[in-house]
Amino acid sequence: QSALTQLPSASGSPGQSVTISCTGTSSDVGGYNYVSWYQQHPGKAPKVMIYEVSKRPSGVPDRFSGYKSGNTASLTVSGLQAEDEADYYCSSYAGSNIVVFGGGTKLTVL
Amino acid sequence: EVQLVESGGGVVRPGGSLRLSCAASGFTFDDYAMSWVRQAPGKGLEWVSGINWNGGTTAYADSVKGRFIISRDNAKNSLYLQMSSLRGEDTAFYHCARRSAWHLDYWGQGTLVIVSS
Numbered sequence: 229q230s231a232l233t234q235l236p237s238a239s240g241s242p243g244q245s246v247t248i249s250c251t252g253t254s255s256d257v258g259g260y261n262y263v264s265w266y267q268q269h270p271g272k273a274p275k276v277m278i279y280e281v282s283k284r285p286s287g288v289p290d291r292f293s294g295y296k297s298g299n300t301a302s303l304t305v306s307g308l309q310a311e312d313e314a315d316y317y318c319s320s321y322a323g324s325n326i327v328v329f330g331g332g333t334k335l336t337v338l
Numbered sequence: 339e340v341q342l343v344e345s346g347g348g349v350v351r352p353g354g355s356l357r358l359s360c361a362a363s364g365f366t367f368d369d370y371a372m373s374w375v376r377q378a379p380g381k382g383l384e385w386v387s388g389i390n391w392n393g394g395t396t397a398y399a400d401s402v403k404g405r406f407i408i409s410r411d412n413a414k415n416s417l418y419l420q421m422s423s424l425r426g427e428d429t430a431f432y433h434c435a436r437r438s439a440w441h442l443d444y445w446g447q448g449t450l451v452i453v454s455s
Contacts (some may be wrong), residue, residue, distance in 0.1 A: 229400045231382075264441035264443040266383070272376075273433060273448065274383065279441035306346040317383050325388055325397035327373065 234258065240330035248333045250318030251299060252316055256328055258299035265294060265303045269314045270330075277316075278303060281308040282335035305335070313337040319333045340364040340444045342434050347449030354424050358449060360417040360434030365444075368392065368412040371437040374419050376430035377448070385429075388437060402428075421436065424453045 233251040240246040263281045266274040278294035291306045318330040346358040387398045387408040406452040407420040431448035
């Protein structure tokens with residue numbers, strides 16, 4: 229049960245695109261199409277933005293997209309807006325009813 | 339409206355025990371698996387435990403296995419986490435969350451557990 233690997237920070241200017249990556253292993257990210265991404269603003273509960281690698285829940289803007297290649301998943305935020313500034317966490321099913329999270333990436337909108 | 343409200347947090351001494359509860363409303367509770375996720379102050383999310391719809395299948399993070407027990411009472415629309423042999427590193431906000439397939443689609447605001455002497 230090792231945490232997924234995320235870079236601690238990312239940034240972009242309004243209107244730009246930013247991609248956040250999440251690296252795991254063949255036992256989690258690479259082994260299942262059950263990668264999800266969560267957005268967390270300070271003092272708030274996490275909110276799911278992407279599930280099952282690339283699906284968006286109702287109400288999540290299509291500026292948010294997800295992708296996976298091998299053991300690495302990615303979240304791309306296009307057309308950055310000020311309200312996108314938050315912490316982002318990836319998560320994956322890891323077999324045996326276990327879930328693992330990434331360490332989180334703080335996205336700053338410059 | 340889906341609501342998840344945690345309670346039971348507080349200050350406990352190392353080695354002590356605490357039972358967290360999560361009251362669910364706004365959905366058919368026994369249609370869903372549930373999870374506990376914790377977040378130490380200023381740190382990232384850590385999945386703690388999960389339970390299927392009827393309590394027949396449970397799973398734990400290695401960090402809590404043997405010390406924490408997850409359970410649910412579908413008649414009371416409630417989820418629980420019995421925590422024992424608590425350590426300083428268990429200090430965190432504990433969130434309950436509804437699980438849909440393998441993502442967590444609704445989260446509670448969390449209850450704070452502080453393990454300190």
